[in-house]
Amino acid sequence: MKLNELTIAQALEGLKKKQFSSVELTKACIAQIKKHNREINAFITVCEEGALEQAKKTDNLASKGDAFRGKIPLLGIPIALKDLFSTKGIKTTAGSKVLENYMPPYDATVVEKLKAAGAVIIGKTNLDAWGHGSSGENSDFGPTKNPWNKAYVPGGSSSGSAAAVATDMCLGATGTDTGGSIRTPASFCNVVGLKPTYGRVSRYGIIAMASSLDSIGHLTKTVEDAALLLNVTAGNDSHDATTPIKEVTDYTKKIKDGIKGIKIGLPKEYNVKAKIDSSDIKIFQDLGAEIIDISLPHTEYAVACYYIIQPAEVSSNLARYDGIRYGSERQNFGEEAKRRIMLGTYTLSAGYYDAYYKKAMQVRTLIREDFIKAYKKVDVILAPVSPTAPWQLGTKADDPLKMYLSDIYTVTANLAGIPSLAVPCGFSKEGLPIGMQILGPQFSEETLFKIGYFYQETTGWHKQKPVMRVKKENG
C-alpha cells in the first residue's frame, strides 16, 4: 500500500510508530496529484513547497516525543482545503475569476485550528464557483471529473475535495455544505461526507454563500476519519456568533459502541425503499436497530423554499464584491453566480419580499418542525443523497431548474440546521458510486458516526477505489 492511500487513522498510527515521516507521506500525496490532477482537475492550487516545509516542521515536532502528540491530534497529516477557505498567503479563488488573484491576509478559523493540530495544507481544491452547483461544472477553472468515469460529474460543489480524497491525493479534505455540497460529491465519488449541525463549526474566514445555511464540514475515506477531523474543527468561535458554547466531545469515543436499540426512520416522501437496497435496511435490523416508517410532509416544498432563501442570501453576500478592495469587476462573475444574484435581488426587492422571501421563511419553519416531530419517534433518519446516480458532464448544464431539483434530498438538512453523514452504499449499473445519508437532530453527530461506522464496517463499500490510468503524452 502506498502512503497516500492510508486513512488518517492509519497514517497517525504509522507516524507514531515512526514507520514513515510526514515528509514521505506528503511527498506521496504530491506525487499522486502530479500524476492525475491534469485529467481530474481536483486542485486549483497545489502548495508543494509550503506543504513540504510544514511537513518537515511536524517531523521535528514529532521527534520531541509522544507526550506532545495528544495536543497535536493531526500531526503530519496532509489535508486539502476547498478553495473557499481563506488561507494566509495562499491564493483563495472561490472557483471564480473574480478572485483569481486574491491572496487572503488571514486564515479562516478552521484553517487555524487544522494548522494548530499539526495538519499539512497540501493545496486548494476546485469547486463550483462560490459553492453554486450540484455537479462541479460551474467552476470558472474548468469542471472536476469523476474519477470513476471521467465522462461523468463528480458532484458539487465540493467537487475537487471529493475527487482528491477518492483518488488518494490527500488524506482528507474540507468542504462546505449549503444545500448538499459535501454530501452529493461524497456520494458521487464513493467517500464519506459530513455536514455538521449548523453552528457546530465556525464559518469565520470561509467565503460566505448563504449565511443561514452554510455548514462547514469535510470529506474523508472513512467515518472514523470524519470524527477525527470534527474533533479539531468543532467548537465556539468568538468571530462567528452562530457557534454555541457547547462542549466538543471526543467524537471517536463511542464510535464502536454498536447500534442496538437505535430507532431509524424512513420518510415516505424520500422514496427510501426505492432508492436504498432492502438488504441495507436489513443490515441495520440484524444488529438490533428498529426501522420505523415516518413522514416529513413538507418535503415537496423544500427545493422551492431553498431556491428562494439561498439566492436571496447569495445576492446579499456577493454584493461586497465591488472590485475596489479586492477581486475584479462584477462582470467577471460566472453565469450561475449572476443568475443567483439576479434571483435573490428580485425576491428581496420592494413589493416582492412578502410573496417570496417571507413566505419561504415561513415554509422553512414548517420543514424544520417536520424534523422536530419526526425525532420524537426516531433517533435518526435514513435517506438517499441524490435522486439519481452521477450524470454525464453537460447534460444538465443548460437547464438550471433541472440542476436545482437534484438537491431535493439534501436541502432539507440545511433548512432545518441538522447534521447529516453521507456514506457510500453501492454502485449504479454504470459502475458509478451511490451514497446514502443518516440525518439526526441538532448536535447528534456522535450518533451519526456510530451508525455510519457500523454500516461501513459491515458493507466495506468505502474500500472500493476508482482505477486510475495515466494517459501517455505524445503517445
Add this chain to the structure above:
Amino acid sequence: MKINVKDVAKLANLPLSPLEEEKFEKQLSDILSYVEKLNEVDTADVKETSQVTGLKNISRDDSTSSSLSQDETLANTKNKPNGLFKVKAVFEE
C-alpha cells in the same frame, strides 16, 4: 415574463450582456414559476425562521485586540494612492 431583467440587474449593480439578459429572462421566469409552488402551503399563523441556532443577543467583551495592518488591508487592491482605497466619486463637484 415575470421579471424585468434590466431593472433587477441595475438594482444588483450587475452588468449583463444582451445575450445574458435574454437567457436569464426565460430561465429566471421558469424558476420563479416553480418556486411559486409555495403558495399551495397555508402559512397563515406560521412564524418565520431566519436562523436555526436558537441563540440570542450574542455579544463579546468591549475590548480591543490586534487587527490587520494598513499594508495587509491594501494588499489586494491595485489603486491605493497615499495608502488609501480609491473609489469613484460619489458626489458631483
